Amino acid sequence: MKTLLLRLEPVIWLLFGAGIMVGTMLLPGYLLTVGLGAPLGLLPEGALGYERAHAIASNPIGRLVLLGIIALPLWKGAHHLRALFADWLGHGPDGLIGSLLYAVAAVGSLLGIYAVLTL
Amino acid sequence: MARPSHPQAMTPHRPGSTRTAAPQVPDDFWTRRRMLTYLLFDATGLPYMLVGLLALRVAFALGRGPEAWARLMQDFSHPLYVAFHVLALIAAVFVGVRFFRLFPKAQPPRIGPAKPPPGLLIHAGLYAAWLGLTLVLLIVLGGLWP
Numbered sequence: 001m002k003t004l005l006l007r008l009e010p011v012i013w014l015l016f017g018a019g020i021m022v023g024t025m026l027l028p029g030y031l032l033t034v035g036l037g038a039p040l041g042l043l044p045e046g047a048l049g050y051e052r053a054h055a056i057a058s059n060p061i062g063r064l065v066l067l068g069i070i071a072l073p074l075w076k077g078a079h080h081l082r083a084l085f086a087d088w089l090g091h092g093p094d095g096l097i098g099s100l101l102y103a104v105a106a107v108g109s110l111l112g113i114y115a116v117l118t119l
Numbered sequence: 120m121a122r123p124s125h126p127q128a129m130t131p132h133r134p135g136s137t138r139t140a141a142p143q144v145p146d147d148f149w150t151r152r153r154m155l156t157y158l159l160f161d162a163t164g165l166p167y168m169l170v171g172l173l174a175l176r177v178a179f180a181l182g183r184g185p186e187a188w189a190r191l192m193q194d195f196s197h198p199l200y201v202a203f204h205v206l207a208l209i210a211a212v213f214v215g216v217r218f219f220r221l222f223p224k225a226q227p228p229r230i231g232p233a234k235p236p237p238g239l240l241i242h243a244g245l246y247a248a249w250l251g252l253t254l255v256l257l258i259v260l261g262g263l264w265p
Contacts, residue, residue: 112171
């Protein structure tokens with residue numbers, strides 16, 4: 001398992017790097033509007049009503065950004081949580097924990113691709 | 120009990136004439152301020168993963184139709200979701216401030232024939248991109264344009 005993770009390291013690092021860089025740049029704007037503004041009624045009327053939200057998200061750039069907001073934080077989170085577990089529990093269970101976390105990120109990313117393609 | 124950190128981490132290529140003790144992680148490492156900040160930085164992984172999974176729910180709700188979207192917005196207005204999204208926002212700002220400060224220091228001395236731009240310029244560029252993207256998202260998702 002560890003060998004496989006080491007072989008995949010360049011891909012994982014690329015996705016982790018994109019997650020921490022691009023993901024972090026996307027999150028505040030997304031969280032302030034979709035996460036907080038719209039549910040709390042702080043946005044102008046209809047700004048994120050279904051029609052407008054769907055139109056934005058189903059635009060090609062919208063699909064790409066939405067996929068970025070789904071997949072990139074997953075990879076950033078998986079890699080950082082793996083590092084946290086390695087610090088606390090040592091390197092013994094690292095192969096198992098790393099594999100589980102990356103599996104969540106991979107399945108989430110694939111579901112994200114499916115979700116943005118079928119909007 | 121103190122335990123050895125990566126045993127080979129500090130090993131020189133050729134053993135020198137001076138014997139040095141193996142590096143040790145102190146027992147109370149997680150009570151030290153710098154270590155705590157580092158662990159907190161890694162711990163932001165949890166809100167990041169949850170934000171990713173919730174964004175997946177956002178995408179599926181948009182695909183299912185207006186009722187699913189209304190239900191999602193209803194759920195997101197629950198105090199627990201609001202508290203989580205505030206926490207995630209704090210986590211994202213913390214990661215950005217720390218990572219963008221470290222990023223210029225992690226540049227190689229040369230990229231091919233060129234030297235990377237001065238650290239201050241990279242730092243400023245990252246902040247400009249971060250603020251710019253946030254503004255664009257606020258304007259588009261906030262209903263101001265188009």
